[in-house]
Amino acid sequence: MKLVRFLLGLLLPPLGxxxxxxxxxxxxINVLLTLLGWLPGSIHAVWVIAKHEEQLSRDGSVY
Known part of the structure; x- marks a missing residue:
């Protein structure tokens, strides 16, 4: 599921x-950035997904 979210973050940032x-x-915020352009939305989406994964691993949660 992690890989799917990263791919969607690159291709369809708001969905990711x-x-x-x-x-x-x-x-x-991501929708607004994506409306400004695909690249800002994608960068933000990948950052949000990575930070979320980092938080989950730090808390010891498994998803």
Whole structure:
């Protein structure tokens, strides 16, 4: 699932962020960045997904 989220973060940034954190401020920021251009949205999405994975591994959670 991790790989799928990263690929979606690159190809369809808002979908990757939505699948990672759901609807919230992070998702709205990503939609706005994606409207400004695909590259800013993709960079933000990959960053959000990576930080989420880092937080899960730090907490010892397994998903």
């Amino acid at each position: 962020v939505f699948l990672t954190v759901g609807v919230g401020p992070t998702f709205i």
